Amino acid sequence: MGENEVGGGKFVPISEATLKQIEAASRSENYSIRKFIEEGLIGVIRAYEMGYPPSKLVDVLEFLRIHDAFGGLIVPRAIFSEILKIKFNGQEKEYLLEKWYECGRWYGASLRRSSDDPISTFKLYLMSMGWNLNEVEVREEGNDLRLVCVSSTITAEETEILSRFITGALFGMGYAIKKEDIITGMIILDCVRGGTNNQSLKNE
The missing domain is CATH 3.30.1380 (Muramoyl-pentapeptide Carboxypeptidase; domain 2)
Incomplete structure (x- = not known):
């Protein structure tokens, strides 16, 4: 599955099961799905820069x-x-x-x-x-x-x-x-x- 560029951003397809987990977790934290994913990805990038893939x-x-x-x-x-x-x-x-x-x-x-x-x-x-x-x-x-x-x-x-x-x-x-x-x-x-x-x- 590929990535689609839209309006300067990208849509990255993920599985329905993963999306449901994200939706549940974001509701629990009172986050929007977008904010939840963005903060998660920022954390992953920071960890990667510290040597943790x-x-x-x-x-x-x-x-x-x-x-x-x-x-x-x-x-x-x-x-x-x-x-x-x-x-x-x-x-x-x-x-x-x-x-x-x-x-x-x-x-x-x-x-x-x-x-x-x-x-x-x-x-x-x-x-x-x-x-x-x-x-x-x-x-x-x-x-x-x-x-x-x-x-x-x-x-x-x-x-x-x-x-x-x-x-x-x-x-x-x-x-x-x-x-x-x-x-x-x-x-x-x-x-x-x-x-x-x-x-x-x-x-x-």
Whole structure:
């Protein structure tokens, strides 16, 4: 279906089902259909200019919704780094790492319920939430998945915390960890969907 130019503007055909959704949403917001569409398109363009294509907008909003529902806070990286310098004894450290793992499980389970593609949404979350990751790579083949996170700046402590969080999230999304390779600044996890031999770093 093409576009028709009329009076300096364009008519772009859309499906009847989509139009009905737009009509309902615009009435709910007390907008005209034209204003609703124009503001929506302006928002899409602004997001695109910030590096988020239209296909990723729902994913961004989804993990922000989950972050808010979980009571997430925005903590400056400098403060977070200072907290990590606190010396905990073995039991205290393990308790905190377990909390990060459980937090990841909650995020993963929430994404599994609400996202059409939870792994892609989670990848975007990792890239967008201040972990200073240079690379997040996901390879899927059948039921197997490899997740690779690389950062040239995060510390050993941050790597350990992040790996616990990711392991929990993968568990929440229904994956079992088959193999893991974790060094400062690099996390490599090989997983299988629907496996029963789930493990976290605490079991290493």
